[in-house]
Amino acid sequence: HNGIYLASAGDDAHVCIYEHKPVSAASMYGTNLLNLDGNGDNNADNNKSKAVENWQRIKILRGHNLDVVGLAFAPTDTFLASCSLDRDTPIVIWNIDATSLASTNSMVLRPHKVIGKDVHQSAVKGIAWDPVYSYLVSSGDDPAICVWNTEDWSLVKKLGVESGIFGAVGTSEAENEKNSGQSFYDLHPELTAQLSLFRRVSFAPDGSHLCCTNANMSGKPIAAMISRNGWCVSGDGAANLVGHKQAIVSSRHCSAFFSFGNAGSNENGNNNGKASNLKYGTLVACGDKRGFLSVW
Numbered sequence: 001h002n003g004i005y006l007a008s009a010g011d012d013a014h015v016c017i018y019e020h021k022p023v024s025a026a027s028m029y030g031t032n033l034l035n036l037d038g039n040g041d042n043n044a045d046n047n048k049s050k051a052v053e054n055w056q057r058i059k060i061l062r063g064h065n066l067d068v069v070g071l072a073f074a075p076t077d078t079f080l081a082s083c084s085l086d087r088d089t090p091i092v093i094w095n096i097d098a099t100s101l102a103s104t105n106s107m108v109l110r111p112h113k114v115i116g117k118d119v120h121q122s123a124v125k126g127i128a129w130d131p132v133y134s135y136l137v138s139s140g141d142d143p144a145i146c147v148w149n150t151e152d153w154s155l156v157k158k159l160g161v162e163s164g165i166f167g168a169v170g171t172s173e174a175e176n177e178k179n180s181g182q183s184f185y186d187l188h189p190e191l192t193a194q195l196s197l198f199r200r201v202s203f204a205p206d207g208s209h210l211c212c213t214n215a216n217m218s219g220k221p222i223a224a225m226i227s228r229n230g231w232c233v234s235g236d237g238a239a240n241l242v243g244h245k246q247a248i249v250s251s252r253h254c255s256a257f258f259s260f261g262n263a264g265s266n267e268n269g270n271n272n273g274k275a276s277n278l279k280y281g282t283l284v285a286c287g288d289k290r291g292f293l294s295v296w
Contacts, residue, residue, distance in 0.1 A: 001077055005101070006055055009068035015061035015082050017096065017109075021054045058101060063092045063111035069125050069197050074150075075133045079112070083124040083138060090116035090124040091138055093153070115153050119146060126199035130207040130228075137210055139199035145212050147231055157231040159212075165224040165233050165240075167216040196289060200250035204282055209237035211251040211284050223248045223286045241296055246289040254283040 006018040066086035073080055080094040095112040116124055122141035129136055135156065136148045143166040147157040159165065202211045208228050215224040221244050227237035241248075259278040287293050 001073060001075065005073075005077075005096070007071050007073070007080060009071055009082060011067040013062075013064040013066055013068060013084070013086070015064075015068055015071065015080070015094070016057050017059040017061065017080075017101065018055040019058045019101075021056050058107075059096075059109050060107055061092075061094050061109045061111075063094075063114070064089050067197075069123075070127045070200070072127045072129055072136075074129050075131055081127050081129065081136055083116075083127045085123040085125075087120070087123065088117060089114050090120050090140070091127065091136075091148075093136075113153055115148060116140075116146065119155055119158065120144060125197060126201045126213065128201045128203055128210070130203050130210075131205060132207055134207075137201055137203070139201045139212065139214065141199075143214065145201070145210075145226070159226070159231065159233070163233050165212060165215040165217065165222075165226075167219065196247055196249045198249045200252070202251040202253045202284065204253050204284070205255050205257060206282075211241075211253065211286070213248045213251050213286070215240075215248070217242075221245070221247045221288065223251055223284075241284075241286060241294070243294055244286065244288040244290075244292060246292075248286045248288045250287040252285050254285075257282050 004020050006020070007015060008018070009015045061080075061082070064082065064084040064086050065088060066084050068082050068084050070083040071080065072082075078095070078097045080096045082092050082094065084090060084092070089111070091114070092111045093113040093115065094109055096109070100109065116138060120138065120140040120142055121144070124138050124140040126139035127136065129150075133150055136150055138146045138148070140146070142160060145159040146155060148154070149156050161167075196214065199214045201213060204210075210226045210228065212224040212226055215222050217240060220242060223241040223244075224233060225237065225239040225241065226233055227235050229236060232238055257280050259280050283295055285293060285295050
């Protein structure tokens with residue numbers, strides 16, 4: 001969150017951490033830097049360009065055995081969480097405090113903590129920290145949402161099929177796809193959730209609720225808003241975002257709050273628009289497997 005470090009991961013089962021380094025015009029030639037101008041065009045021969053960023057790999061994080069599909073920096077920047085398709089190391093917590101990153105003893109960092117094994121029954125494809133660093137949330141193909149306490153990494157809550165937000169995955173072929181002219185996955189959109197590599201969950205900026213992707217209800221793909229108050233799928237802060245035709249695989253809350261009055265209504269009489277009567281809210285964006293984006 002300080003803009004100094006960048007993390008990347010891939011199907012080599014490794015996580016790499018890069019540090020932002022200053023670079024001079026004289027040193028950028030002969031390197032693997034791509035110098036782009038303000039229009040995004042390659043401007044490597046223009047000495048006047050200043051749009052150069054130099055990221056140097058400083059650590060390799062080894063501990064997963066299969067593809068790493070999710071990364072999340074803790075709000076304090078002292079830990080990094082990663083999730084993988086590997087059921088033996090579904091979620092790994094890495095200690096990336098200043099001392100660990102500055103150490104020159106080894107380029108390789110080993111896991112600080114492995115969590116989720118035998119709790120998630122399938123691959124974990126999404127993780128998110130709550131804004132005040134009290135909880136870490138993971139989303140897996142079980143399907144399940146797990147909430148972890150960051151003090152001792154214990155399981156606080158697990159929301160599975162019984163919660164109702166994942167529906168019942170039906171495998172019956174009672175609907176005839178030949179007669180309908182639709183594919184099996186068009187007839188069963190709830191099954192497409194398991195075909196995605198991603199389950200990007202997202203906390204509201206105040207941590208009051210969590211947007212759970214890859215959910216479905218009555219056979220329809222939804223994003224479920226889970227209330228932090230008891231991690232409930234109903235009540236204040238809980239809602240179902242309905243409208244996509246394919247599995248919702250990614251969500252992201254806006255980091256800012258917006259204030260709005262009651263213009264055009266008589267709810268507050270002459271107090272409409274006064275600071276003491278303003279309401280506050282935020283925005284969340286959801287993306288699905290078809291490439292459609294919705295903003296709520």
